Amino acid sequence: MKRATSRLAITLAGSAYLASLPLAAVEPDQDNTATLEEITVKGDWLEPPTKDNIRTYPGGRSAITDTELQQAGARTLEDALRLVPGVRAQDETGTGILPNIGVRGLDPRRSTRTLVLVDGIPIALAPYGQTGLSMFPLTMQTVDRVDVARGGAAVRYGPNNVGGVINFISKPIQDKFSATLREALTISTETGNVLTDSYLRAGGFVNDRLGLQFQANTLMGDSSRAHSDTEVENLALDAHWFVTDNASLKAGLQYYNTDTQLPGSLSPKAYEQDRFQSQRPYDKFQGDTVRGHLVYNQNFNLFGSPAEFNWTNFAHTSDREFTVGCQLNAAATSCNLDPSKVSDGVQTSPRTFTVYGTEPRLTVATKTGWLDHKFTLGGRYVSEDVEQGVDRNRLSTGKITNAQDFHFGTDAFALYGSDTLSVWNDRLNVTPGLRAEWIDQSSYNRLAGTAVDSRSNELLPGVDVGIKLWPDKLFLFGNVHKSLQPVQFTQITLGGDTGVEKAWNYEAGLRVSPLSELDATFSYFRFDFDNQIVGVVKNGTTKFRNLGQAQHQGYETELDWRPSFLAGLDLKAGYTYVDTQQLNNLFSGTTQVAFKNNEVPFSSHHQISLQGNYRINTVNFNVNGSYLSSAFTDAANTVPENAVGDKGKIPGYWLWNAQITKDFRVDKANMRVGLAGNNLFNQDYYFRGVDTSLGRMAGPGRSVMLSLQMDL
Template sequence: MGQHGKAGIRNSNKAPNLQRFSHHLLVCAFATPVFTTIIIWATSVHAADITTIAAARTAYNIPAGPLESALNRYGREAGILLSYPTELTAGRHSQGLTGTHSVQEALPLLLAGTGLAATAQPGGGWTLVKQNESNKTLEEVTVSADWLGSPTPKAAKKHPGARTVITNQELTESGARTVEDVLRTVPGVRVLDESGTGILPNIGVRGLNPLRSEQVLVLVDGIPITLAPYGQTGLSLFPLTMNSIETVDVAKGGVAVHYGPNNVGGVINFVTKRIPQKTSLTFKETLSFAPNSQLLTDSYLRVGGFVNDKLGLQIQANVINGNSARAHSKTAVNNLMLDANWFVTDTAEIRAGLQYYKTENELPGALTPQSYERNRNQSTRPLDQFNGDTVRGHLIYNQYFDNGAELSWTNFGHKSNREFIFGNSTNADIASTQKQSAPRNFLVYGSEPRFTFNIDGGIKQKISVGARYMREEVDYLVDARTLATGAYTVSRNWRFENDAYAIYMSDTFMLLDNKLKITPGIRREQIDLYYRNHLTGAQTRNPTTDWLPGLDVGYQANNEVFLFANIHKSMRPVQFTQITFAADLASEKAQNYEAGIRWAPTKNIDTTLTAFRFDFDNKLEFVNQMVGFRNLGKARHQGVETEFAWRPEQILGLELKTGYTYVDTKQLSGAFFGKELPLAAHHQFNQRINYRTGSWNWNLNGLYQSESFSDGANTVTENATGSIGKISSYSVWNAQITHNLRWSNKKIKAGLAINNLFNRDYYFRGVDYSQGRLPAPGRTALLSLQIDI
């Protein structure tokens, strides 16, 4: 399915009334990130002629399938203008159209069961609207083969769990260049940037430890981005640049059955830019200026479109070069993405993508408290570097059936390498005597078919059945070279393999005229980890099997109130490195509970209140070098989230959004029983103020994060290296002014942003080898220019 709504004109015998006016018609298409129309200027067509066209009868044979595909074909054959927002047709299906009909007869038949209606426009043409906009009935909630459905704010309002969708317009207007900038306005989400330039984000949700993003499932277009989604859940390579992203979909509840392991914190799906219907070119340049004259450039090029009615192609290229404000921060990123979309038939499509990503970076690393106070922009770790590259591909086949059933078959794989290079001193002020490296090589591929169908008996049902196989192969090396003598040693040379099998099923019962939807489901994961130590010959296997049940409930009480609740069992698989002690280990498990209400008392106010709880059981903890890892840990996370959005009628163009998250955590076993979990701040406030007037947009967004502990012992006093101790609270604000203009038929968007507007000094604790205070970026000015042709 193409991204944008369109309708065509075809001069054929099926549209004789248009032929005599064809020399008067000028077709002009324009597109924005959220709306696309085809406008027909009829210079000589009078009202009587339009009435004649609408009443003309034409023979059709349009099969059932995706609504957008059916509308595209109908527009061409009928020779009429249809306009609609892109998000309106996403996830909806048409029962098709056969026989001879006028426009007035055909459109209701084509739209039957979709929850949409067509309204005639005074100057000619038709516009699609929701039925509740014309007859005040409740909008139908669609359930597509993908459990989350369309990545739109309107779809998020009907999801039976906490969910936030960040639109392309919000991404553009907020000056968001990195993942940290993008997710700053999402309640309950915390991002720590390890590199200072955005290439290594660490993401945590609702008090879960953000280091390496190990407890949240990160996807790109529904496909896991993690190097080894089962055996090594940490995101030690993040092969994504934000210029290639259209929307970001954050679902924190009700996802475990459909999306697999490592989702106690939910799912974050980065949706890449779709192929536009009309061939277009986009160029964007962003310059980031630090106060000490350091410069980081971010160059982006996109070319794509449909070469005919069946085939769309697109290429995206993103190059990042330069330095942050800190010393030893040289960064180079090259990201190339190729996409294809082929409509094989009116009811079948193939989507394919290929990506090459390469990054080479100096890492400024953490500082001791003393060095931080002297100069937070210095680096005392001259050996630290990070390099990585990956080739990733996917092939997706979608088949739509006359009865509304869908078959989706996703195939994906990647071959990746990543390497950290670092000194052997954990005290950043003491020179290292060795240069160590930790290269990893990954080969991962998987296949996931999914079939969704309806049962229209006494109780309407939507059943989804799926399966997945994934293969992971990892070569794991740790070596060191003594700087004084050049002596070379290898301390680890390991091989890991994994075969993972999953099956899942859910059944959505639609009751009370579709106002109440109850979805029980279950998932079975079977994981077989294998380990071999090439240095000693030791090897072991660790097979585990887990059943993960879930239940989701959504109730549309009336047009203003939506209630939801869900309970899921989630799991994080045993990790590769945890089986090196030859122990029989089980996956970490958590019981997730969530309940909430969305209330829109007026068209200008949206509110959400959500309560959540995670009960961890079977957590893996390191005992000692003799014992290794054991399933000992129990822990609890609980809290509430609120969101409030207001668009005051008195000030058109103004939108205010605020969010608040309260998290309470407790360790329920082990030596630190009763203490808080690390990096689990109690309070988080998110703010976004946006004002649009004419071609100008003014945006201010901010985050407040309360203090937190950096270790399980809840140590308050910071030690000499800065590796433990309480982390202070902080607040940070970003601001951007955006101006849209046209020049020589080109759309131009210019932006000026100031990130960390008040130049706040804040830090978090170092990651892995780099122990100490890791400074967050200071005040930075961003100048951006985008040209669309």
């Protein structure tokens, strides 16, 4: 009832707004639209991902535009992220609703080491205590652009960004009223399963100063695997109000709901029999969230210097629950060997999150002779309140056992400051910065009657350097930052090693444009970890282990060539090489385990992304491919696969997608029809499962996607 009421309220709000718009309001005079005065200073470290901003960003950074997303036929967020060098994305549902993201060789499971934002706001259910994305309240059609900064962000964005920052940017409100209708149908060629993706957007500026927009995106159907029935609703209402010519308010309200079956992992034997089957008929995922944000922005003069004040506020209340069918007193992996055990019982893991955050920030630009400054001072407070339980239902007797009942709380304060010093007519920029984090965490185990309080105080220094050695032709960059991840609630509940994970990030590189038709980026990166904590399988269940010191280093290349001899052709390529090393031996009791010099789990040496796009008149052709080399599953670097499938080397694989689109007009409507093929060669590939579903997690097979879009 709670979900239905929330959905109805938001739907009625959006419908009432659309129905109430007068004709004069929905088509305002473009010339009379209010605009802010020219902004001379911006405090946002990740300024809009335009070509010019990316060219002079002091770290590895890539952006995928709305046009590129549509051209590539990106069916899911996973498909979109594969276009970015160094980003590994794998989805455990096959329908794209639970992507797992890793950057530059970092463990992708639950995206725990990459900071994921939506319009600059953390998407994690608990940005400090539970950074793992066990719910991903975002759908592909509401995304306008994807901004991926792989380095140089720790001072501004705080914990959990050793792998960088991925910012999904929502569809903007248009100057005039406009509407979009889109329907996509994905059909699995192997099983005949169908997934629908329906999208509606309507809105615009209703007068000179106020813009409103409503979006609705729903997914229904199945992936290529059995037991994958999916229902997703994503509803959003956004507003943008120019209070004055120099001040604005942005507000947003979102309701997201999903009810999805999980096909689960397979044993190697079952996988070879039929990789599209499911042996876990009770496994499913349910979740809903109501999220809101309010952002105030003011430009003014401070003692004769241009300044910007930004105040971001965000909050959400969320519920999510995984249901697992497995023998209750056996190892979770045993279901892969004996499917009959799934009938013994059902385990649910309900979670409730209530989070509030506020972040004021002041930026001032000054000039003193030959030296320019851009000072930024900001702070953030985040409050987290989390209820976490595990219930076990013995199906044969109906007996329900409460196996886990925790309450977690977090109060996190942060202060940060930086100063961008510019000389040589803004051709040399050096930005030293410092962030201080004070994190108070508490946990209360209601079953055991025990409470634990902990405090982490960390200083996170950083410096970024950018040199326009040859304007618009050659840019050199480098950065050094310290990052951290606080103790995670899951580490406490599952047991094993816990602790604050720290890492130093180093990066250096160059961007060069020797020709107007060619852009290239070359970079070197390195992560030095203290206390790298990873999830491992111990006695059949997941525990946490501190690998101690570990090192990631590698090289990255990104090329974009638009040959002048063939207008409309754009060729892109990306390559990332990663070498990882565990630097400590570990102890199992009193026995030393020789892990030193082994590779870090889930880190592939080679990653390649290729894309070719050709547009002729109103027809667009796109082909894109990605390669991921093999990786180990455990710290021991076990090569042979066991019978369950939770250990052993993961083979490398290539994936290829293609799409053709045609644009045309019908009366006053702009139309686009598309035909896409995903996993064109039906590549047989898998990765290891997540949480309690441990084994071979089969990737989606070949599918065909038909799409039709109408813009009014």
